Amino acid sequence: MSVPKIKHIRASVVRGGGGDYHDVEDGHWIDDHIATPMARYPEYRQSRRSFGINVLGTLVVEVEADDGTKGFAITTAGEIGAFIVEKHLARFIEGRPVTDIERAWDQMYFSTQYYGRRGIVVNAISAVDLALWDLLGKWREEPVHALLGGPVRDELVFYATGARPDLAKQLGFIGGKLPLQHGPAEGEEGLKQNLAKLEDMRNRVGDDFWLMYDCWMSLDLNYATRLAHKAHEFGLKWIEECLSPDDYWGYAELRRNIPRGMLVTTGEHEATRWGFRMLLEMGCCDIIQPDVNWCGGITELIKISALADAHGALMVPHGSGPYSYHFCCTRHNSPFNEIIMSAPKADRVLPAFHPLLVNEPVPENGRLKLSALDKPGFGVELNPACTLHRPYTH
Structure with a gap:
């Protein structure tokens, strides 16, 4: 041929x-007082868009x-x-x-x-x-997963990231990951509010539902360690991306210091096999979370996944919809997936890249049958209603 x-x-x-996915309208949970590295400045604390996350x-x-x-x-x-x-x-x-x-x-x-x-x-x-x-x-x-060697399971299972883990449980997900709202600059009162939110959600979802905290690079080592120990009382499964992505030494120390049984996860803002080699060889985390749209694509994710497998670590990609679904279904060390609740109130399941893609598969009752991915390529098309602008040519 x-x-x-x-x-x-x-x-x-x-x-x-x-x-x-941060390019949203007013009133969206993803922009509502979430702890960030810029939260040390009061004028950038309430909204992530205020410091330009959506530019x-x-x-x-x-x-x-x-x-x-x-x-x-x-x-x-x-x-x-x-x-x-x-x-x-x-x-x-x-x-x-x-x-x-x-x-x-x-x-x-x-x-x-x-x-x-x-x-x-x-x-x-x-x-x-x-x-x-x-x-x-x-x-x-052929679907991309066939090009990668074929699936090793019949369905994908999901946890949901959003402001309402209690609703995520009702929608059939295995867990819910909360955005941390208050960082070190908000002092002891902010720490108390973080723990109160976690306690409230634990009471709503019961003991058997996963709860995690996404800290989005906003903490220092001391605060993250204190948060982990206090959150252990409420059954926090993991604490995610607490520190700057460049602070490998801090992550290694955090992992040594957190309560036994709690996991440290990070890697959303890491890239390439060399960055993840640092995380894995220095013992920085239990789960790496590359975003296939940011870390180098499928070609690089193959290498990153192999590194994780050799180190006995799980690889659970950040978001990335069908791009990660096709990969994760072919790997044993990616046993579950994330979906970011893109609905403004985190109360319904929308496609990961809404509204840009047509035919994007979404989990039902927290699961996605592999038959939903059996279309050529990644199985999605561009939404013709979205206006593309080509600013440069060659």
Whole structure:
């Protein structure tokens, strides 16, 4: 069979949800007094949008082969990412066979290493990589999970991240992860309010439902350690992303100091095999949480997952909808998944990238049958009602 070559790559941006799930309207739980590194400044404490968490918007990367087959993917990188794709990365994609994904990743990463290595650059690389996997699956008329070796289970099970774990339990999820609302700058009163919220939710959901706290890089080692010990009374399953992603030493110390049986998790804002090697070799956490839209795409997630498996750690990706579903169903060390409750009141299950994708599968009663993923590529399409803007060409 003749292998088609990639004719063109395009990078566009879109506003209003999708890849940038913080691009929301007023009144959304995801923007309501959540602890952040910027909460040390009172003027940026109430709203995460106030310090610009939503400024980037969504990057959409589309690739088209010379036989007419198309693939696409999304991430959070906006116009800056579009510039990088169009002006730099395109040269490593166009004219190449649709099967040359590993070489494309290697060239994209090492050509940008002097100004990249993580952040927006690796976000952009992730979107290109995912679009290439989508294209390959559509050309072969196979789902991405089949390209990765096939599923090892018949369904995925989920926990929900949102402000209402009690509602998540009613919706059938195995657990609920709360956003921590008060950081160190709010003192002892803030700590008491964090614990009171946890106690209230434990009383609502009972003893057998998982409860976790997402601290979103907002704490210091002392505060995180105190929070963990006090939260142990209420059966906290894990404490997530407490410290700066660069503080590997702090994470290792935290893991040594927390109550026995509680887990430390992190990695949402880490990238590439080298970043996760640091977390794993230094004993920083029990579960790594790469976001496949940010960490380097599927090509890099394969390597990250293998590292975790060799270290006896679980890999439970951050959000990322169908992009992580297709991967996790093929790996034994990814036994459950996260879905971020994108409904403003966290009271109903919406697609992870609402409203940008069409046919995006969603869990029902906290589970997703693998049959929902049996479509070519990642099995989703762009919503034609969402307006794309292509700010650069090449």
